[in-house]
Amino acid sequence: MYYSRLIEKEIELKLRTSGAVVVAGPKFxxxxxxxxxYQKSFVKLNTKQxxxxxxxxxxxxLKGEYPRLIxxxxxxxxxxxxxxxxxxxxxxxxxxxxxxxxxxxxxxxVHHSGAGRITTVKMRPMSLWESKESKGTxxxxxxxxxxxxxxxxxxxxxxxxxxxxxxxxxxxxISVLAPKDISIEITKNYWNGLFVFEDCENERxxxxxxxxxxxxxxxxxxxxxxxxAVSTIIADVRQSNERTMDPKTYDDYMEALxxxxxxxxxxxxxxxxxxxxxxxxxxxxxFIDTSIACRALGVMPEDLYQxxxxxxxxxxxxxxxxxxxxxxxxxxxxxxxxDNTGLECDAIIHLDDGRWGAIEIKxxxxxxxxxGANTLKLLKAKIEEKSNEMPPxxxxxxxxxxxxxxxxxxxxxxxINLLKP
Numbered sequence: 001m002y003y004s005r006l007i008e009k010e011i012e013l014k015l016r017t018s019g020a021v022v023v024a025g026p027k028f029x030x031x032x033x034x035x036x037x038y039q040k041s042f043v044k045l046n047t048k049q050x051x052x053x054x055x056x057x058x059x060x061x062l063k064g065e066y067p068r069l070i071x072x073x074x075x076x077x078x079x080x081x082x083x084x085x086x087x088x089x090x091x092x093x094x095x096x097x098x099x100x101x102x103x104x105x106x107x108x109x110v111h112h113s114g115a116g117r118i119t120t121v122k123m124r125p126m127s128l129w130e131s132k133e134s135k136g137t138x139x140x141x142x143x144x145x146x147x148x149x150x151x152x153x154x155x156x157x158x159x160x161x162x163x164x165x166x167x168x169x170x171x172x173x174i175s176v177l178a179p180k181d182i183s184i185e186i187t188k189n190y191w192n193g194l195f196v197f198e199d200c201e202n203e204r205x206x207x208x209x210x211x212x213x214x215x216x217x218x219x220x221x222x223x224x225x226x227x228x229a230v231s232t233i234i235a236d237v238r239q240s241n242e243r244t245m246d247p248k249t250y251d252d253y254m255e256a257l258x259x260x261x262x263x264x265x266x267x268x269x270x271x272x273x274x275x276x277x278x279x280x281x282x283x284x285x286x287f288i289d290t291s292i293a294c295r296a297l298g299v300m301p302e303d304l305y306q307x308x309x310x311x312x313x314x315x316x317x318x319x320x321x322x323x324x325x326x327x328x329x330x331x332x333x334x335x336x337x338x339d340n341t342g343l344e345c346d347a348i349i350h351l352d353d354g355r356w357g358a359i360e361i362k363x364x365x366x367x368x369x370x371x372g373a374n375t376l377k378l379l380k381a382k383i384e385e386k387s388n389e390m391p392p393x394x395x396x397x398x399x400x401x402x403x404x405x406x407x408x409x410x411x412x413x414x415x416i417n418l419l420k421p
Contacts, residue, residue: 001177005034005130006329007123018119019087020096025123026261026288028190030173031099032071038097039069051075058082066095073098087117102259125171125289127322129420136420138404140326143394144355153404158417163400164301167318170291191295208256215241216253220285221293225316227282264288269335269348271389278340290318312363315400319361319416323347326421345379357394364399372397373411
């Protein structure tokens with residue numbers, strides 16, 4: 001069974017407008033399965049023999065009917081250079097489709113950026129809309145157009161237990177399609193194999209100690225959805241694991257985690273405020289999928305019920321994952337806002353055309369919703385008074401459960417299981 005992915009439209013567009021398209025993202029997020037929809041010939045670099053042959057003669061890997069799919073291209077990095085040369089010789093749209101679950105072992109082997117010839121598309125695990133666990137009655141596109149179709153819905157059939165399960169299971173297609181009673185166990189298997197590098201052809205990863213990678217991921221998970229400083233995370237690794245770690249070692253291991261598409265920090269929004277207000281630039285710590293943080297800490301759904309504060313932070317991370325997937329389809333990005341007055345906003349969806357919407361992410365309940373709405377109104381007032389940014393298209397409190405409705409002050413309230421692009 002195959003569930004359609006939102007990234008399909010972007011891949012189709014890039015194939016029509018670029019000579020080669022790279023679909024990059026973490027292992028098991030569905031890159032190869034989706035890209036197989038578009039290929040007319042393919043090669044998978046998934047065996048030692050295939051990799052060795054590709055390295056000896058990368059030009060031969062390009063031979064085949066177009067679009068030619070090359071799966072895990074980074075295992076023979078000179079393929080990139082050969083594609084560039086081929087496109088320089090005879091440029092055609094949609095000749096090559098590449099997938100990669102990490103960056104090349106030796107980045108010096110890639111001799112050019114590929115600008116003008118090769119386009120990269122980032123693929124994430126599945127959102128709730130893609131996994132058919134969101135009803136999709138609240139459309140972000142509609143919100144940017146005025147929210148005229150925003151529904152009033154009591155939404156009583158979606159509970160905190162459902163949310164906790166989805167957080168711990170994650171959006172991995174193989175887990176999504178599995179029966180509910182074993183789906184989290186499948187995600188555990190993914191985690192257990194994530195840092196097994198003994199037979200990895202990539203020497204840069206093979207030289208990394210899995211226990212140190214896991215230490216850093218655990219520390220990151222303890223600071224999920226916060227603006228924890230690097231020094232704080234390093235201190236946490238030292239204290240929690242009784243291990244020395246210098247910033248250089250940390251940076252080296254963090255580069256590996258980012259190259260594996262595990263960590264995905266959210267950058268700050270700078271709206272050009274005309275005042276002495278200072279915008280904080282520290283990124284918010286996030287994962288490509290919240291289930292990785294759960295597995296790093298051994299968190300199960302019942303653990304989340306017992307610690308609502310942590311539950312809220314883990315839910316925020318999952319919500320950011322979905323918002324990033326949805327925003328991409330609208331031609332936008334997701335950022336966060338915080339200034340030196342203490343005003344902060346969990347997520348700003350900023351579109352390429354300048355429109356933006358502000359979202360506070362809350363577990364639910366009247367007090368948290370009220371607090372979120374007040375924050376959004378303060379941000380709106382500050383931007384309208386002290387910035388040349390256009391007014392927000394919408395203000396929304398995104399909750400884990402509960403009803404969807406519009407408040408008298410104009411703020412929308414919507415649960416995540418009703419959201420779609």
